[in-house]
Amino acid sequence: QKEVEQDPGPLSVPEGAIVSLNCTYSNSAFQYFMWYRQYSRKGPELLMYTYSSGNKEDGRFTAQVDKSSKYISLFIRDSQPSDSATYLCAISNTGNQFYFGTGTSLTVIP
Amino acid sequence: EAQVTQNPRYLITVTGKKLTVTCSQNMNHEYMSWYRQDPGLGLRQIYYSMNVEVTDKGDVPEGYKVSRKEKRNFPLILESPSPNQTSLYFCASSSEGRAQHFGDGTRLSIL
Numbered sequence: 001q002k003e004v005e006q007d008p009g010p011l012s013v014p015e016g017a018i019v020s021l022n023c024t025y026s027n028s029a030f031q032y033f034m035w036y037r038q039y040s041r042k043g044p045e046l047l048m049y050t051y052s053s054g055n056k057e058d059g060r061f062t063a064q065v066d067k068s069s070k071y072i073s074l075f076i077r078d079s080q081p082s083d084s085a086t087y088l089c090a091i092s093n094t095g096n097q098f099y100f101g102t103g104t105s106l107t108v109i110p
Numbered sequence: 111e112a113q114v115t116q117n118p119r120y121l122i123t124v125t126g127k128k129l130t131v132t133c134s135q136n137m138n139h140e141y142m143s144w145y146r147q148d149p150g151l152g153l154r155q156i157y158y159s160m161n162v163e164v165t166d167k168g169d170v171p172e173g174y175k176v177s178r179k180e181k182r183n184f185p186l187i188l189e190s191p192s193p194n195q196t197s198l199y200f201c202a203s204s205s206e207g208r209a210q211h212f213g214d215g216t217r218l219s220i221l
Contacts, residue, residue: 006152008150034209041214041215042214042215043114043200043202043212043213043214043215044153044200044210044212045212046209046210046211049209088152088153090153095206096141096158096160096166097155097158097166097168097169098143098155098168098210099155099169100145100152100153100154101152102150102151102152103152
């Protein structure tokens with residue numbers, strides 16, 4: 001069983017829509033949760049980081065962790081064409097060894 | 111400008127010919143890590159280093175070596191590359207493991 005599973009999509013939404021991206025993980029010991037955005041031909045860049053459970057908001061982005069369900073989510077409000085990218089979830093239990101989801105490809109249509 | 115620099119960006123080589131991919135960061139980060147990215151498998155961690163002379167295996171270390179003799183550099187060594195190591199490789203660094211800064215990747219093709 002993989003440590004983290006992510007729906008690969010692709011996901012296509014109209015500009016202005018709310019986007020929901022999700023991952024599930026297998027081990028309740030994981031306590032660090034991250035979302036990265038990756039544009040084509042570039043390295044991933046950190047969007048959101050959450051420790052343990054709860055919500056975190058940063059502008060149009062909200063990260064949510066539900067440890068009881070082993071489920072993490074990223075919501076994008078008022079999506080823009082510049083949000084078109086691949087989104088990767090990542091988890092860690094120690095802060096030095098990481099497991100990434102396979103990524104969800106998102107296209108926001110103007 | 112804060113950055114993680116990988117070289118080369120692209121390399122085509124043959125089975126068995128030793129190669130090194132360099133990684134350098136200018137942010138004085140203690141933590142550095144190598145990943146490979148493959149379609150359908152995502153990013154998988156190869157090795158990581160918590161500081162100079164401290165390295166540890168990630169999820170897929172077989173066939174790779176690393177060294178950390180200086181804080182800024184973390185080279186990835188393939189002593190006898192094989193076709194199944196054809197992949198897109200990323201180096202990352204962080205002052206704390208969670209908020210990693212990634213390089214732009216090295217695309218390796220091993221024939």
